[in-house]
Amino acid sequence: xxxxxxxxxQTADIKGLEKALQDAGFPLDPIQLVSPDDxxxxxxxxxxxxxxxxxxxxxxxxxxxxxxxxxxRSDYDLPHETAFFRNEELWDRLDDFEIPDDEIENxxxxxSAGRSVVAYFAGKPDNVPKxxxxxxxxxxxxxxxx
Numbered sequence: 001x002x003x004x005x006x007x008x009x010q011t012a013d014i015k016g017l018e019k020a021l022q023d024a025g026f027p028l029d030p031i032q033l034v035s036p037d038d039x040x041x042x043x044x045x046x047x048x049x050x051x052x053x054x055x056x057x058x059x060x061x062x063x064x065x066x067x068x069x070x071x072x073r074s075d076y077d078l079p080h081e082t083a084f085f086r087n088e089e090l091w092d093r094l095d096d097f098e099i100p101d102d103e104i105e106n107x108x109x110x111x112s113a114g115r116s117v118v119a120y121f122a123g124k125p126d127n128v129p130k131x132x133x134x135x136x137x138x139x140x141x142x143x144x145x146x
Contacts, residue, residue, distance in 0.1 A: 003123065004098045005131045007140030008107075009116040012037070017118065017138035024134060030121040034093060034107075036114050098146035110142075 009017075012035035018028055090111075094104050097119040107117050118140060122128045128145050135143045 001125050001128065002098055002146040003125065003128065004119055004121050005128060005135060005143065005145050006097055006099065006107075006117065006119045007135040007143040008110045009033075009118050009140050012116045014116070014118055014138070017134065017140065020134045020138050021120070021131075024130060026120075026127070026131065026134075030123065032097065032119040034090070034111065034117040034119075036111050036116065038090065038093075038111075100146065103144075106142075 012033060014031075014033060018031065021028060021031070090108065091104060094107050094117065095101070097117075099107060110117060118135070120131055120135075122131050122145075132143050132145060
């Protein structure tokens with residue numbers, strides 16, 4: 001059984017959750033918050049530093065000079081496309097919460113929509129149901145444990 005409880009908050013203000021955790025006798029040091037501001041900063045870093053050109057070099061001024069393979073435009077030339085690597089720093093931070101790779105995209109979508117990701121390391125299995133209940137009663141959605 002996993003010990004990291006996660007949830008989606010509509011805002012970065014989790015004071016209500018923090019109070020509920022303290023009132024229930026849980027410490028606040030295991031709580032982690034990833035806000036849309038973290039996402040925006042990291043996504044801006046990707047766009048300015050990690051953009052790559054995926055255009056394949058077919059033909060052009062090089063090659064063997066065989067008609068249809070080099071020189072001029074060919075039907076096999078691919079259009080210029082730009083791709084972005086995934087945001088490794090943000091991905092790694094969410095991965096630290098034990099979120100499986102196939103679910104991290106859901107959390108990234110929540111961040112890009114302006115919501116925050118909250119995680120809490122429960123410490124022991126007996127704490128998990130209590131923390132899940134506190135997350136839900138504090139208004140967090142998509143509460144899952146990994």
